[in-house]
Amino acid sequence: MNSSPAFDAARFSAAPHSAKGRLRSFAAIGVVLLAVGTGWQRPAAAEQPVNDSAPATLTRGQQIYAQQCLSCHGEGGRGETDGYADPLIGDASIGELAEIISDTMPEEDPEQCTGDDAKAVAEFIYESFYSEAAQLRNRPARQQLSRLTGTQLQQSLADLYQHFFGTPFRVKERGLSASYFNSGRWDKKQLKVERVDPVLDFDFGHDAPVEGVTPEEFYIHWSGSLQVEHSGRYEIVVESTCSMKVRFGHHEHVLIDNHVQSEGRTEFRRTLNLIGGRQYAIQIDFTQRKRKTEQPPAKFALRWVPPGGTETVIPNEYLLPSTLPSGFALQTKLPPDDRSYGYDRGTRVDRQWEDAITSAALEFGNAAVKELWPQYKRKHRRESDENRGRLRGFLTELASVAFRSPIDDETKRLYVDDQVDAVEDDQMAIARACLMIIKSPRFLYPTLDQQAPVSRRVATRLALALFDSLPADAWLVDQAGKDSFAIDPKADQKNARKNVEQRIRQAALRMSDDPRLHGKAMEMFFDWLDVDPAAEVSKDPEQFAGFDAHLLLDLRRSLESAVSDVFWSESSDYRQLFLRDWNWTNQRLGEFYGEGWMPASETTGHRLVPGNPAAGKTFGVLTHPLVMGHLSYYDTTSPIHRGVFLIRRVLGRTLRPPNEAFTPINPELHPDLTTRQRVELQTGEAKCQVCHQKINALGFPLENYDAVGRFRATEKGKPIDASGGYVTRDGQQVDFESPGDLARFLAENDDAHRAFVERAFEHFAKQPLAAYGEEVADDLVRRFRESDFHIRRLIVEIAVVVATEEFNKENFNEST
Known part of the structure; x- marks a missing residue:
């Protein structure tokens, strides 16, 4: 079967950020002793014969694929041929695949494969290698050993420093x-x-x-x-x-x-x-x-x-108003991490990274000399300093926190005693020890800790998942030291597993109130919304006078406040991210956005509440002006960008880029057409509609919001047509007549719930959810629903999944 643009556009490829894509192995160099990632391993689906007990439809589909499709799409749908380079993987239903095949395949004669034949080959493709289940069966996901990412390095050094001053705490008052x-x-x-x-x-x-x-x-x-x-x-x-x-x-x-x-x-x-x-x-x-x-x-x-x-x-x-414990922020510039899977991965190990780690170690050593060592000496001034005992004690504590576990005599000799004995100057000894400690694989590769007690490993993974950091605060270190996350040999073994898991959950719940979680969660929300907080957003000054850098900064504050309010509320309800009918505003935003955005006073923020003129126009973060502005062009909206955003990020569906570079029709060529009409004109061809009937139908319901996110009822003097629709994974057609319909759908839709769970997991765990087993994904989604979509509890459960794996491996010989 020869390929065609229409078939190619049927999303038969993984999204670029998909966690279920190919994992890459790597070898660490420099100070790293060994770090080899486990990649995908997949037998070719077309090489897997359908056994005698397989349904006749699959057998028939396999035969048709071999006769008409194999030459272009390759064995197992891998592509890699002159006619079709990309693999056939995606999430369209069997019915959708059959319809595409029937209408477009083979390219030279679409009439060759229609009706039952199209259904048969669609079912074979779907079951053998196309569907998510087939991909996981053929190429089971594996967790990958990684170094600290740039963010994890910064956070870990910050907590290593703060360990000597005390644990931060949440403060509600402001000023x-x-x-x-x-x-x-x-x-x-x-x-x-x-x-x-x-x-x-x-x-x-x-x-x-x-x-x-x-x-x-x-x-x-x-x-x-x-x-x-x-x-x-x-x-x-x-x-x-x-x-x-x-x-x-x-x-x-x-x-x-x-x-x-x-x-x-x-x-x-x-x-x-x-x-x-x-x-x-x-x-x-x-x-x-x-x-x-x-x-x-x-x-x-x-x-x-x-x-x-x-x-x-x-x-x-x-x-x-409260002075929190002293803090450290690394100033060394770090190279970017790999984000090809939609989240940071510490897989890049090269000279640039090695040099940055050396600079970071020297910078931290300077702070240790000037600030940590004096702090330690004050606290331990009554202790004996024979043979520079206080200095050795300081460096031993520093190494133990950095390595996430007390160090043994041999380790102490290498990282502490040898460095102290080598020089008479205390400052030089501290600098040498910090260089050794921070460049050690024991610090840089936190999961290379299989020799540590299970409770220490659990504490490490809780801190990594929730804070991108190491366990430095006294309470968590104390729990690990007491072996609180290990089975009590005197306990009833039948309930031991459940009891320890509950202790881990209680620890994660306690940690979820820490202000460090806020930063990691805010990063996740902005990434989920496809908003770069540091990005400049320019708009046509003639159309949108007043949309400047000051207004943009206010919009960012508004979005931060909206997300933070939902996240830290008692219900922490994911659905309210779509359903809340108010926004944080101020005088400048009120003057620009007008009705419904005016604050109660010039100095205070103001919530838009039901009954307000904005009712029916504001739907949480979905229609927030910063989100709408990011998903628009310089002078007009972009239903395509908005539709792609919803498909990929909010609904978690796969979507490949178009074969050819896409340039929107210049509005000046059709001055009387609305944006919707221009998009329909440009994407009306059959080869485009395979994808754009899905993209456009999700983007059009947001056309009430212009390029800067202001609500509008008309464009070009014509009423806005905000109708659209969506076909769920199970083939159900859902229709929308307004942005409110779309918002309510996204709040309650199973596809969106699962996509949010997966994106949250990947952000907090830095590993693909599929690598922990299909039952884990189902269990997290179930717990999320049972908690009334409580976001903070979801994050707690993600941390529990990551941490309990170490407990299960230690005690039950289980591992995902």
Whole structure:
């Protein structure tokens, strides 16, 4: 059977990000001792004869395939021929395949394979190698041994550092704590006001900042923490007309120092790499000194430029009044990880990665010398320092946390004693030890730990799954040390497995309240929504005047708030991501988006509630302007981009790119046509409709939202036609008449539920869900539904799956 463009477009290939695609093996180099990934192994389906007991239909289909299809599509549908290079894999139903084959195959004479013959070959293809079940049967997924990804390395070093200062905690209040003194320094007797300032953007002029303070001389101390949602480069900007000093991350780390004022300089900038989900302690000293000459007006502002954003006063929602434990953010630039499967994988090991790890180790060693070692000495000042005992104790604790388990004598000799004995200088010994520890496979390859006790391995996998990190906080380390995740030999063995699994679940549930989970979850949501938080989004300024970098940053804050509110709510209900009829807004968003977006005041966010003019126009994140804007062109909407997004990311269906480069019809060529009409015109050919009847039917229901996400009822003076539809995996046709119909469908649809579970699993586990067994996927989906689609509980169950595998291997000789 010869191929044709129509048959090629029938989604007979895996999505580029599919976790069920081919796994690649790799060999580690440099400091890595050995790391070989297990790839797919599949016998060719066409080489597998249908046995005598197989249904006659399959036998007939196999014969037709061999006669008419094999020459182009290859044995087992692998392709790899001159006529057809791609494999025949996908998720269309047997009926859909039969219809495509009947209409288009073989290319030179479609009438050769119709009716029962088309059904027979469709069934053979589907059962032998095309369907998801056939793919897993022929090429069972395997977990792949990987190094730490870039994110995992940053998070692990941050927790290795923070181990010596304490565990972070969630803070609901917002703003920075402020102390106002009627003095030029900290003087308890002169403390006049203590309060929480929502933001730092003050122009006191020549007036007193608060009652009881003289304007000629005063001192303000602000303290708290800066919360970061997304990883990336942040520029911290301080405007100050008076003496000031800013400490950041650690109480002795001075980020900006203008204590001795620079003549005429009032603006100061520092650029830092910060990690999503982390909070960084911040302390600011602001002093108006008494002068003999005329005093300058007192002014202070704390601003930033977030990744992909523009300069703005740091908003209230990112400021915390509590000073959280000191934090570390790696500044070394790391090479990108492999994302070909839709999630980061630590499979790339080359000279660039090796050099980056060396730089990271040296950077961390510097922080250990300046900040960790003094902290340790203060806590252990009463202990004997014979033979540099405190230094050895510090490095032993550092290595034990980094290696996720107490170290034995031989390991201590190599990583601690040999480094201390080699040099007399303590700082050099710490730098040498940090270089050895951080470049060790025991740190870089966390799952190379089969010699560790099972409870240690469980703790490692819980921390990796939930935080992308290592178990550094005292509670989890203590649980692992007590062997809490192992079977008690005195317990009833019949219930032992269930009891230990429940203890693991309770540990994961406790950890799910940690602020570090927020950053990883936010990263997952933005990836799921196909929104790059650092991306610039440009729109036609003539059509969309006012859509600028400031508005875009507000939209990102709005989307973050909407997702965060659902995620951390008591119900944490996945369905509300589609059904909520409100958004976070402010004055600028209200002025641009108009009806239903105006805030209650100029300073507070406002929820759009039922009965509001926006009712029937806002459907959670699905119709959020930032999402709609990302899925549009510069000057017009793109039903195709929106349809592809829904098929691949929200519904989890496979879809291959078109054979030829696709250029949308210029609207100027058909000025009277609506966007829907232009898309229908361009994709109306039979070879296009095989895919576009599915893509367009999902994209068109979102046509009420223009290229910047504003709701519209008409285009080109014509009413918007928001009708569309979807064919489920089991062949059910569902019709939509409005974006509300689509939103309600996605909230309740089985395909969407399973796709969300799989995407969440891959993000948190960094492994394909299929590698843990088909029953695990079904069980997670079932638990998700039984929990009323509770997102945080789903993440807990994912962590339990990852962690209990180690327990099962240890105690029941089971492994997926």
